[in-house]
Amino acid sequence: MVEGEGEAVVACSDKSMKIGASMWDLETGEKLLHIxxxxSPPFGFLCLRNRFLVASQLNRHGSVGDGAIAVWSFHKPQQPLLNYTVEAIGTLCCTNDGIYLVGGALSGNVYIWDVTSGKLLKTWRAHNKSLNCMLFSFDNSLLISSTDDGMIFVWSMISLLDVEETRSSPPPLHYLSGHISFITGLLTTPNSNYSILISSSLDGTCKVWDFISGKHMQTQAYPLAITSIALHQTESLLFCGTEQGSIFVDKLDVGRGEGPFVVIKGQPLELNGHSGAITALTSSRSSLISASEDCSICVWDIFSWEVTRRFSLQKARRTSDNDG
Known part of the structure; x- marks a missing residue:
């Protein structure tokens, strides 16, 4: 999402699809940009400082020493800045102020760069498995990482950056275990009085954690594997995309003075508008935006739950193609 003069939705395909990335004006539907x-691989694409698109580039799937991080300016999208990395980087995340960029490697290594100078500040072996999701806490003080085996680690950024030897690292603050399959999403809740982390997994659950204490607070089970999650802070909604293309909507108690953050028990609302697994979810002021393996992006009104706009990442048909 890009804020400021307006809102935009940006989507990117992986290398096998050869479609590229596109940006649309969320209100008018106009295509603003195509690269x-x-x-990029899953979780390897982000918007930096509302001025740049950043994508990890895997030249060969699973390759080591054959990757790069590409940066495109909104104003010069056809001239990317390529930063070649020691090994292939999968997942990316950045601090909310855009000062630090972090990349997770297929080997389990993590890299921290200073965005302004481009200097590599830190690298260490964070996990024994491939990293698939990373997230900063809302105040940027903690880095949260997860892996293919369902493990979640919480790291102190102060401790990481204060270590003199760049390849050594303090142990994580917490090991969060409980998922029994691939982690598919991590979220924090900036508007809550609690230090809340929500994780989702292909095991069909979302788990709620206090990431300061490391305490597990709640598990919400679903009948399908969860492939993506998002929050709408204003309306206190949790969105869970599934492997079959449906989206579950749960109401939240965000703990604004009484008790912990919990998912309110009850039958969740189920949205259906995609024919493939949900690959990404996010929210705007009054909308839910969902992307799917069917190469479509739906914009849902969060009050009527109707699809108000639909975008396609598919390549345009040739003029000789027809439906008949």
Whole structure:
């Protein structure tokens, strides 16, 4: 999402699809930008400082020492800045102020760069498995990382950056275990009085944690594997995308003075508008935006739950193609 003069939705395909990345005006539906050479793995694509698109580039799936991080300016999208990395980087995340960029490697290594100078500040072996999700806490003081085996680690940024030897690291503050399959999403709740982390997994659950104490607070089970999650802070909603393309909507108690953050028990609302697994979810002021393996992006009104706009990442048909 890009804020400021307005809101926009940005989507990127992986390298196998050869579709690239596109940006649309959320209100008018106008395509603002298309970068045909952009491609990234899941969680390897982000908007930096509302001025740049950043994507990890895996030249060969699973390759080591054959990757790069590409940066496109909104104003010069056809001239990316390529930063070649020691090994292939999968997942990316950045601090909310855009000062630090972090990349997680397929090997389990994590890299921290200073965005302004481009200097590599830290690298260490964070996990024994491939990293798939990373997230900063709302105040940027903690880095949260997860892996293919369902483990979640919480790291102190102060401790990481204060270590003199760049390849050594203090142990994580917490090991959060409980998922029994691939982690598919991590979220924090900036408007809550509690230090809350929500994680989702292909095991069909979302778990709620206090990431300061490391305490597990709640598990919400669903009948399908969860492939993506998002929050709408204003309306206190949790969105859970599934492997079959449906989206569950749960109401939240965000603990604004009484008790902990919990998912309110009850039958969740189920949205259906995609024919493939949900690959990404996010929210705007009054909308839910969902992306799917069917190459479609739906914009849902959060009050009527109707699809108000639909975008397509598919390549345009040739003029010789027809429906008949």
């Amino acid at each position: 045909p050479t952009c491609a």
